[in-house]
Amino acid sequence: MSDEQVSNVSRGEMLKSLREMHAASVEQTQALLREQKQMQQSICQIIRETPKTVPEIAAEIGKPSHEVLWYIAAFKKYGIVVETGKCGDYPLYQRAKETQA
Amino acid sequence: MENFNVDTLVIGGGIAGMQAALDLADQGFQTALVDHEPTIGGKMITLSKVFPTLDCCSCITTPKMSSVAHHPNIQLLTYCDLQSIQESDSGFRVAIVQKPRYVDAHKCTGCRKCEYECPILIPNPYDRGLGAYHAIRVPFSTAVPQTAVLDMDNCILCGKCEKVCPTQAVTFTQKPETFEVQTRTIVLASGFELTPLEAKKEYGGGLLHNVIDPLMMERFLAPTGPYGRVLRPGDGKEPTSIAYVQCAGSRDQSLGVEYCSRVCCMYAIKQAMLISGALPMAEITIYYMDIRTFGKGYEQFYQNAQAMGVEFIRGKVAAIHEDDQQNPVVKVELTEDGRVVERTHDLVVLSLGMVPSPGSAGILELPLGDDKFISVPAPNARPCHTTRPGIFVTGTAMGPMDIVDSIISASSAAAATSAYIRAHQNGQASPKPQEEAVYA
Amino acid sequence: MTQRVDPNILTELKAFGAMGIEKCTNCGNCTAICPMASEDEHFPRYMIRLAQIGMKDELLGSKELWLCYNCGDCSETCPQQAEPANFMAAARCYAVTHFAPLKIGYLFCRTPLLGGFITVLMVLFFGIFFYGERQTVATDSLKLFHFIPRDLVHNAGLAAMILIGLVSLMTIFTMLVRIARVNNLSFRNFFNGTRMNWVQAFWEAVVVQSLAQKRYREKCEPSQNSVKWYFSKWFVHAATMWGFLGLLLATALNFLLDILGVKATGTFVPLWYPTRLIGTLSGLLFMYGVMVLLVKRWRSADKAHSFSRPSDWIFLILLWLSGMTGFIIEIALYLPGAPLWGYWMFIFHMAVSLVLLLLLPFTKFAHAIYRIVALYVHALKPVAKPVTAPASAD
Amino acid sequence: MPEKKISNNETPSSEKVRVGVYTCHCGGNISHVVQCERVAKMLGKMPDVVIARTDPSFCSDSGQAVIEQDIKELGINRVVIGACAPSLHEQTFRNTVTRAGLNPYLYHHVGIREQDSWVHPNDPEGATDKAIRLMAAGLAKARLLTPLDPIRLKAEKHTLVIGGGVAGLRAALDIAHQGIRVTLVEKSPFLGGRMPQLESVFPTDEEARQLLNKLIQEVTAEESIKIITQAEVTGLSGYVGNYNISLTQHSRGVDGVTTEALMAACTQETPDEFNYNLTQRKVIYQPYPGCYPPTPAVDWEHYDGKPLQVNGKPFHLKDEPHNIELTVGAIVMATGFDPYEPRQGEYGYDQIPEVVTLPQLIRILSRIPKGEPLTWNGHAVRDLVLIHCVGSRELDGVNQPQADGQVNNYCSRVCCTASLHTAIDMRQRFPNLNIYELYQDIRTYGRGHEEIYRRAQNAMVRFVRYHGTELPEVLPAPAGDTHPVLVRVKDYLTRGKEIEMGVDMVVLAVGMMPRQIDDLVKMLKISRGTDRFLLEAHPKLRPVEMSVRGIVLAGTAQGPMNIQESLSAASAAAAKVAVLLGQGQVELPPFVARVDESKCNGTGACVEACREEGAIAMQTFKENGREIRRAVITPANCTGCGACVGACPNRAIDVQAWTLGQYEAMVDAITMEIPAILENVS
Incomplete structure (x- = not known):
């Protein structure tokens, strides 16, 4: 699709046709996104009030601890969770103060 | 992208490629530097500190990246793949594909607004997959160029990035673009990869979360790393007992890697020292066959590590398994007193070796040595010359070497390249005429 | 005590088939991967080291040689491809040569042609001997012990048993002497175990480990590639060994029944008769084991069987021949009439079995003796602990 | 870097000073100890500071961009950066500032890593306090900075390469290939250095002398390379781009016509260094057939001065040293190494005749014809021990x-690879020879070297591992022993068992020592490391350059290397020379003395104090009809040491960018009480 064509169709239509073009990967990624959203919700819910360690979170949501750690690392990088001290050899994580709902 | 002519095309934007490009450009040669990643910096930019001086790695690398980016004689071609190469009368005609970033590189300011807006998290290869970044992102904060790149395979085309971009740089419709570079010489600096973590099944075959590769540890030790501190990836525990398994990916015929990778002893010792600094209570053990601290100042470095309390045990670790607490257990013979022991650690780092990066060698039709690195026919006479006149090789593309040796090798390749260009001038543009000297 | 290095031992061991061992860099991978090695019994690396610097006495006096079951894990994972398993087998061969009198083992370990030739010669000798003593051939039914007189068979068997018994005792003695010397023990240490009664040690060595093959079963299976149980190393070895022992038992029982006057040897019995049944079932098991072992060796199926010494082959072939001929005889027994070849096969079977027994201390078969002794000493661990303390403190 | 325009160097001093202060985390190096944010906050409150920022690393492209942007958008005209040592990145930031259109000398670099966070790792509070003071001092200085221009000088496109070994030759050739003239000076009468003393070189098994001859041929064919043998550097002055060199060259002592007759007539013999004194040679000599130059030379050091009898007539050999003067832009140090000479009695060396060094062994082997057995000290050698790490990896105590x-x-x-390589060679030539290698760690690190280790193992070389703390012993064997020498060692592969080997020959794999070049080091004012090898400016940023600009390193003068590595380093040195001299001009920093004409009254104290030749002189001026004597600086010769500044009674001299006034401001700022700083702030 050339640039000219793009400018002629609306942005929504363009995205739609692109989505069709990349249907397989978009579908896969949407599934991934759902999982990530769910993971984020359940993790954040658990550590909203009390900070917890990764194994504690993992035990509560029933996911492997390495996966939980990956999300915690990601959330920490983007400011969603913060480290608030340590419990034994494990750092504690808590939901960062939310700026928006 | 327009076609253009240069004196040298440097393949690979790691430390060797950057140094070679800078040395050539400083002499006035028109240089193009091509890298398949969206940023230059190579492996070195992901390291924490470097041996034996313990300089922070970004202090050495980022200014070089910056110099490359700002050099008037260097054309930077990131996120580009080599497609083909043809010999021509004045050198080589190289077809290069600019992979789509889905971001207009001229418009993007690197503000990262798109990155913060993107809903998808994907494993960040610059953190060896242990950290995350978004499907659209600037690879890392010191990336050069500071241009976002979109991963179409992990995109739901929600359009949020496009909306938020202040310069309308996001363009979902970008296509790969092919262009040609006419060059008189090529410097191949395609670098290395680690021997795969999965290669040795006795070491868990990559399935044990707390058995990691050394570049992961580099990321833990770097301030920009995924956890911002040293934690084990299995469950986020701060390790109190860390083991290094030397020759985990080299000098092992059962892996098909027979050679010594040359850097592992030093990086293990360096990491041990850095860990001692970060986690003063941690016990660190290095299991080795031979300690090969051969470089300038390296032996002293080794002795310092011993004095700091790093434990060195001679014995090749035969197997690693996990106990029920996720702790890796190594089985090893202490060859000095002849006992077989099983020792439990919190975290095990496999000192993996170097194997050549796949790719460019095939396109350039260069023969490989027994070790699969680029063959250098006359190492004791012309250490950077390949079998093809006009193509030079440098850095870890020609065998394992550390950063110092790579940098020296890069300068030496630059000398060989410029000598070649001068000897084959054919009345073409020589280095820029010198300016009139100014006297003080 | 300073010991003089003897550079020739390693060369000699290479001639015994320790191919590739010169590549060993003493990294210790083999010892660490070895399922049998423990805090106190560290091999193969240490054994290899002893050979490298020519510590012949220590090498021959080590029980560790016999604790190895040749599972091949060490060779499989050796970073240098130095084939430590192969070395251990060669070193055992070397030890057999040294322990058994007159160094007869040398022939079977080193010289395939001469060893094979002598074996064939021995078989021929006994064949001719029995042939010379043959009596009348009964044609109505196969009367083997009429053909070769029962007493002759019994006496020959007894004589062979006594002979190998004596030789075995000698070799055991030689081995214990060496173990004692190397470990600074007195010979009495082997019988006045401090913490563990020597009877218990004997029980452990003979019943638990040798008959039940506990360690073999538990430790020697390659963990990675899942093999069908009936091809597993342990099962094949156990089939061979129990089959052999079962056959021996059946023979002994027959002999016993004869002495007790219940049933004369060689009288016709139906297949379900207890001794016959034991013999047949054991024979089947035995033949299965030997066949699999032979095929594995022939195909060099894994690292552990990638290299075979003449001694290995002679032992296996004799086993196979004795088993095979036994079955042919059994078939002849149950066929109507009395096929003549049954009698010839009987002579051959007798000759082969006798030779197999006689070569016990000199071929690979010898591991049956030495391993029990080594396991016994191993069970006495507290006594046999090396007194040469590690030179390096931690 | 090629022509970087320096613009905007006329910032009027009246212009309002607007300072940007940047405190770098240095990738954690600083921020792990110093609270950078607090430093920035404090500095941000100080007068004239327009902006105070922190960044994980300002030296990165994004970090530099921040500074550039501030200069452009906030009108910053003074920049203070607190980061690593200036030796690392002062130049980096000069370029940044220049790119933004500011004079590069309006930037001041404060080293808060080396001077603060690295030395106070356990005192974060104190370190932060110190960082604030250091930064405040930097700020005080920056306020007083004035724009400066670098000193640009014509550079001589001519390089002196000191040392005619393989590294020197390679460097000379590569420099010549960049279109720069080279003078190669070699102390001995022949080129080649240590390489011809080797036989075959690993990992390719090529003939060392053949390889070398090819290189020498290329060098001699190059017109722009001038080779001067039997010469040493005896004098040096000047600076990068313009070094004035004096060489002293000795006579060769023989001329073409009478060479053969002279050689025949010469009877005096002296130990042959080429064979490490194992043999004798004449004092008129060629070290080996095929050497370059092929003309024999006289060994003046050992020549007894007696005339030779040529054709019945006495003939006097005379050394008439003469001087050669040249001007070069850069100097390549390729002075090479010497093998470690064990002291008497070290492993029996020089006491037991069976003990030799590895270089000696290589010479011994080269003298045994093919097919003949190895004999030494009159007996056949059946067992041989090689001891590694002699003169290397030594431990105090x-x-x-x-x-x-x-x-x-x-x-x-x-040494590891060389020993193994020699052992393989010996096992091939003498199949019955039994070889032991006594080692600590086998370090066959290079490409193809592990293969050599494997080949040695396949050749049945025996390995015994000792500990550096318990060295092997070499003893004469008691009478009646099967061998003349015993070697005892604790073998750490056999649980530290003490073992003994009867041997016929002991070979010490000796390490490398730097050449004795004290005079040169002093003359060039270059530095050596604790290992006594020449010290590079920075192992990664400037690995083949010395901290004195214009002097580069090639080969084993810098540290132990094999041939391949020496070649690489030499080529790298050539690249650096090409970058330095290729443009025909060099830039020197403007940190030189400047005379305040209004204050100078011609005492001449500065001239007396000056340690540099031609840097400062008194000149007489006519002003308003009066003759005034005043000091005049030649910036190119001034190193900015400041000796004159201290000597001047009138405070008429200052070093640019390091003026007394700036120092005073810095001292005031640094000694200020912290509450005072705060007051100052409010």
């Missing part, structure tokens, strides 16, 4: 110190 009180605690890098 275990190894005896050398004459200068030092032990060589470095690894010499090549």
Whole structure:
């Protein structure tokens, strides 16, 4: 699709046709996104009030601890969770103060 | 992208490629530097500190990246793949594909607004997959160029990035673009990869979360790393007992890697020292066959590590398994007193070796040595010359070497390249005429 | 005590088939991967080291040689491809040569042609001997012990048993002497175990480990590639060994029944008769084991069987021949009439079995003796602990 | 870097000073100790500071961009950066500032890593306090900075290469290939250095002399390379781009016509260094057939001065040293190494005749014709021991110190592979020879070297591992033993068992020592590391350059290397020379003395104090009809040491960018009480 064509169709239509073009990967990624959203919700819910360690979170949501750690690392990088001290050899994580709902 | 002519095309934007490009450009040669990643910096930019001086790695690398980016004689071609190469009368005609970033590189300011807006998290290869970044992102904060790149395979085309971009740089419709570079010489600096973590099944075959590769540890030790501190990836525990398994990916015929990778002893010792600094209570053990601290100042470095309390045990670790607490257990013979022991650690780092990066060698039709690195026919006479006149090789593309040796090798390749260009001038543009000297 | 290095031992061991061992860099991978090695019994690396610097006495006096079951894990994972398993087998061969009198083992370990030739010669000798003593051939039914007189068979068997018994005792003695010397023990240490009664040690060595093959079963299976149980190393070895022992038992029982006057040897019995049944079932098991072992060796199926010494082959072939001929005889027994070849096969079977027994201390078969002794000493661990303390403190 | 325009250097001093202060985390190096945010906050409150920022690393492209943007958008005209040592990145930030259109000398670099966070790792509070003071001092200085221009000088496109070994030759050739003239000076009468003393070189098994001859041929064919043998540097002055060199060259002592007759007539013999004194040679000599130059030379050091009898007539050999003067832009140090010479009695060396060094062994082997057995000291050699790490990896308190009180605690890098390579060669030539290698760690690190280790193992070389703390012993065997020498060692592969080997020959794999070049080091004012090898400016940023600009390193003068590595380093040195001299001009920093004409009254104290030749002189001016004597600086010759500043009674001299006024401001700021700083702030 050339640039000219793009400018002629609306942005929504363009995205739609692109989505069709990349249907397989978009579908896969949407599934991934759902999982990530769910993971984020359940993790954040658990550590909203009390900070917890990764194994504690993992035990509560029933996911492997390495996966939980990956999300915690990601959330920490983007400011969603913060480290608030340590419990034994494990750092504690808590939901960062939310700026928006 | 327009076609253009240069004196040298440097393949690979790691430390060797950057140094070679800078040395050539400083002499006035028109240089193009091509890298398949969206940023230059190579492996070195992901390291924490470097041996034996313990300089922070970004202090050495980022200014070089910056110099490359700002050099008037260097054309930077990131996120580009080599497609083909043809010999021509004045050198080589190289077809290069600019992979789509889905971001207009001229418009993007690197503000990262798109990155913060993107809903998808994907494993960040610059953190060896242990950290995350978004499907659209600037690879890392010191990336050069500071241009976002979109991963179409992990995109739901929600359009949020496009909306938020202040310069309308996001363009979902970008296509790969092919262009040609006419060059008189090529410097191949395609670098290395680690021997795969999965290669040795006795070491868990990559399935044990707390058995990691050394570049992961580099990321833990770097301030920009995924956890911002040293934690084990299995469950986020701060390790109190860390083991290094030397020759985990080299000098092992059962892996098909027979050679010594040359850097592992030093990086293990360096990491041990850095860990001692970060986690003063941690016990660190290095299991080795031979300690090969051969470089300038390296032996002293080794002795310092011993004095700091790093434990060195001679014995090749035969197997690693996990106990029920996720702790890796190594089985090893202490060859000095002849006992077989099983020792439990919190975290095990496999000192993996170097194997050549796949790719460019095939396109350039260069023969490989027994070790699969680029063959250098006359190492004791012309250490950077390949079998093809006009193509030079440098850095870890020609065998394992550390950063110092790579940098020296890069300068030496630059000398060989410029000598070649001068000897084959054919009345073409020589280095820029010198300016009139100014006297003080 | 300073010991003089003897550079020739390693060369000699290479001639015994320790191919590739010169590549060993003493990294210790083999010892660490070895399922049998423990805090106190560290091999193969240490054994290899002893050979490298020519510590012949220590090498021959080590029980560790016999604790190895040749599972091949060490060779499989050796970073240098130095084939430590192969070395251990060669070193055992070397030890057999040294322990058994007159160094007869040398022939079977080193010289395939001469060893094979002598074996064939021995078989021929006994064949001719029995042939010379043959009596009348009964044609109505196969009367083997009429053909070769029962007493002759019994006496020959007894004589062979006594002979190998004596030789075995000698070799055991030689081995214990060496173990004692190397470990600074007195010979009495082997019988006045401090913490563990020597009877218990004997029980452990003979019943638990040798008959039940506990360690073999538990430790020697390659963990990675899942093999069908009936091809597993342990099962094949156990089939061979129990089959052999079962056959021996059946023979002994027959002999016993004869002495007790219940049933004369060689009288016709139906297949379900207890001794016959034991013999047949054991024979089947035995033949299965030997066949699999032979095929594995022939195909060099894994690292552990990638290299075979003449001694290995002679032992296996004799086993196979004795088993095979036994079955042919059994078939002849149950066929109507009395096929003549049954009698010839009987002579051959007798000759082969006798030779197999006689070569016990000199071929690979010898591991049956030495391993029990080594396991016994191993069970006495507290006594046999090396007194040469590690030179390096931690 | 090629022509970087320096613009905007006329910032009027009246312009309002607007300072940007940047405190770098240095990738954690600083921020792990110093609270950078607090530093920035404090500095941000100080007068004239327009902006105070922190960044994980300002030296990165994004960090630099921040500074550039501030200069452009906030009108910053003074920049203070607190980061690593200035030696690392002062230049980096100069370029940044220049790119933004500011004079590069309006930037001041404060080293808060080396001077603060690295030295106070356990005192974050104190370190932060110190960082604030250092930064405040930097700020005080920056306020007083004035725009400066670098000194640009014409550079001589001519390089002096000192040392005619393989590294020197390679460097000379590569520099010549960049279109720069080269003078190669070699102390001995022949080129080649140590390489011709080797036989075959690993990992390719090529003939060393053949390889070398090819290189020499290329060098001699190059017109722009001038080779001067038997010469040494005896004088040096000047600076990068314009070094004035004096060489003293000795006579060769023989001329073409009478060479053969002279050689025949010469009877005096002296130990042959080429064979490490194992043999004798004449004092008129060629080290080996095929050497370059092929003309024999007289060994003046050992020549007894007696005339030779040529054709019945006495003939006097005379050394008439003469001087050669040249001007070069850069100097390549390729002075090479010497093998470690074991002291008497070290492993029986120089006491037991069976003990030799590895270089000696290589010479011995080269003298045994093909097919003949190895004999030494009159007996056949059946068993031979090679001891690794002799003169390398030495430990204080275990190894005896050398004459200068030092032990060589470095690894010499090549001995492992060289030993194994020689052992393989011997096993091939003498199949019955039994070889033991006594080692600590086998360090066959290079490409193809592990293969050599494997080949040695396949050749049945025996390995015995000792500990650096328990060295092997070499003893004469008691009478009646099967061998003349016993070697005892604790073998750490056999649980530290003490073992003994009867041998016929002991070979010491000696390490590398730097050449004795004290005079040169002093003359060039270059530095050596603790290992006594020449010290590079920075192992990664400037690995083949010395901290003195214009002097580069090639080969083993810098540290142990094998041939391949020497070649690489030499080529790298050539690249650096090409970058330095290729443009025909060099830039020197403007940190030189400047005379305040209004204050100078011609005392001449500065001239007396000056240690540099031609840097400062008194000149007489006519002003308003009066003759005034005043000091005049020649910036090119001034190193900015400041000796004159201290000497001047009138405070008429200052070093640019390091003026007394700036120092005073810095001292005031640094000694200010913290509450005072705060007051100052409010």
